[in-house]
Amino acid sequence: MNRIILITGATAGFGRATALKFAKNGYNVIITGRRKERLDALEKELSNYNIKVLSLNFDVRNSKEVESAVKTLPEEWKNIDILVNNAGLAVGLERIDAGIIDDWDRMIDTNIKGLLYVTRAVSPLMVVRGKGHIFNLGSIAGKGAYEGGNVYCATKSAVDSLTKSMRIDLLKHNIRVTQIAPGMADTEFSLVRFKGNAEKANAVYKGVTALTAEDIAEVIYFCATLPDHVCINDLVITPTQQADVYFTNRKT
Ligand code: NDP
Ligand code: 8X3
Numbered sequence: 001m002n003r004i005i006l007i008t009g010a011t012a013g014f015g016r017a018t019a020l021k022f023a024k025n026g027y028n029v030i031i032t033g034r035r036k037e038r039l040d041a042l043e044k045e046l047s048n049y050n051i052k053v054l055s056l057n058f059d060v061r062n063s064k065e066v067e068s069a070v071k072t073l074p075e076e077w078k079n080i081d082i083l084v085n086n087a088g089l090a091v092g093l094e095r096i097d098a099g100i101i102d103d104w105d106r107m108i109d110t111n112i113k114g115l116l117y118v119t120r121a122v123s124p125l126m127v128v129r130g131k132g133h134i135f136n137l138g139s140i141a142g143k144g145a146y147e148g149g150n151v152y153c154a155t156k157s158a159v160d161s162l163t164k165s166m167r168i169d170l171l172k173h174n175i176r177v178t179q180i181a182p183g184m185a186d187t188e189f190s191l192v193r194f195k196g197n198a199e200k201a202n203a204v205y206k207g208v209t210a211l212t213a214e215d216i217a218e219v220i221y222f223c224a225t226l227p228d229h230v231c232i233n234d235l236v237i238t239p240t241q242q243a244d245v246y247f248t249n250r251k252t
Contacts, residue, residue: 001028001052001076001079002026002027002028002051002052003026003027003028003081003082004027004028004029004030004077004079004080004081004082005018005019005022005027005028005029005030005080005081005082005083005084005224006029006030006032006080006082006083006084006122007019007022007029007030007031007032007084007086008032008033008060008084008085008086008087008114008118009032009033009060009086009087009088010029010031010032010033010039010042010086011031011033011034011035011038011039011042012033012038012187012188013185013187013188013189013213014086014137014182014185014187014213014216014217014220015031015033015084015086015087016042016213017212017213017214017216017217018084018086018216018217018220018221019031019042019046020045020046020217021214021217021218021220021221022082022221022224023046023049023051023053024049025221026049026050026051027051027081027082028051028052028053028054028077029046029051029052029053029054030053030054030055030056030073030077030080031043031046031053031054031055031056032055032056032057032058032060032069032087033057033087034057034058034059036057039055039057040055042055043055054073054074054077056069059114060087060110060114060115060117060118061109061110061113061114061117062117063113063117066114066117066118066121067117067120067121069121070118070121070122070125071121078125079125079129080122080125080126080132081131081132081133082132082133082134082135082224083118083119083122083123083126083132083133083134083135084135084137084220085115085118085119085134085135085136085137086135086137087110087114087115087118088110088111088114088115088137088155089106089107089110089111089189089192089193090107090141090149090152090189090192090193091103091106091107091152091192091193091195092148092193092195093148093149093193093194094148095147095148095150096150099150099151103151104151107151107152107155108151108155111152111155111156111158111159112155112158112159112162115136115159115162116162119134119166122134123166123170123175126170126173126175127170127173127175130173130174131173131174131175131228132170132173132174132175132176133175133176133177133178133223133224134166134170134175134176134177134178135178135179135180135220135223135224136159136162136163136166136177136178136179136180137159137179137180137182138156138159138160138163138179138180138181138234139152139156139159139181139182139183140181140182140183140236140238140242140244140245141153141156141245142155142156142157142158142159142160142181143156143157143160143181143236143244143245144244144245144246145245146245146246149245152193156181159179160179160181160234163177163178163179163233163234167231167233176231177231177233178223178231178232178233178234178235179233179234179235180216180219180220180223180235180237181234181235181236181237182211182216182236182237182238183211183236183237183238183239183242183244183245184204184205184208184210184211184238184239184242184248185210185211185212185213185215185216186205186210186211186212187213190202190204190205206250207241207250207251207252208239208241208242208248208249208250208251209239209240209241210239211237211238211239215237216237219235219237223235
């Protein structure tokens with residue numbers, strides 16, 4: 001059996017591009033997400049690459065669903081080499097005094113608790129084998145706060161911190177843990193953040209050549225295919241026109 005990668009949030013953006021990148025390079029791929037029709041379409045597309053594909057349809061916020069999906073994996077699929085904790089979202093950009101509690105809950109439950117549930121289910125499978133590589137999708141939002149980013153930034157700071165502790169906890173088991181912390185990337189991220197308002201979403205990328213999902217997939221593939229003794233701990237990547245969460249050089 002080829003090497004196996006499990007990607008959360010493979011129905012769009014970084015997750016989808018990562019599934020394609022690894023499939024093209026001979027990995028068997030476990031794709032996960034909530035939108036079943038997208039999983040089905042991607043499964044079909046990935047099957048063109050002479051690899052095996054398995055779809056798992058679950059919500060990372062549901063610990064029971066996550067646990068059961070991983071527990072009931074066919075034996076040969078339990079040898080997961082790479083886990084990409086990618087599923088996540090920002091919802092809203094309200095200042096703290098006007099924040100919408102349901103939006104806060106969605107971000108905390110998905111970006112922090114969901115990542116923990118998936119890691120709790122998958123990491124013991126790596127521990128048993130004494131090898132593995134876990135990627136966590138952080139963000140430059142976890143490195144610096146911005147107006148209205150409050151809870152989203154806090155969830156990504158949590159990912160930053162969890163990545164460090166996961167690397168320590170899993171050290172003696174020979175498991176690599178890498179945070180990828182992107183800046184502005186043109187995916188469905190802003191459409192989700194602005195609840196389907198395309199005008200607001202497009203404005204985020206105005207005058208900037210943003211990162212693409214394929215750029216991030218390329219970086220994940222690079223980190224994953226370095227020699228086994230090399231672990232990239234933390235990789236911050238922005239468009240050339242963006243220095244950090246505050247400074248962006250927009251062309252008008
Ligand atoms: P997209 O919106 O394009 O994709 C998000 C993916 O996450 C989708 O596949 C979605 O699948 C999945 N997802 C969301 N919520 C859940 C859930 N509850 N259960 C299971 N899957 C879920 O966004 P990106 O690809 O841009 O974002 C991926 C990650 O990268 C996120 O963690 C994001 O915070 C982070 N990031 C994004 C940046 C950007 O500018 N785009 C920059 C820095 C970090 P489905 O809806 O089918 O469940
Ligand atoms: C997404 C990047 O700067 O829009 O995590 O929060 S940012």
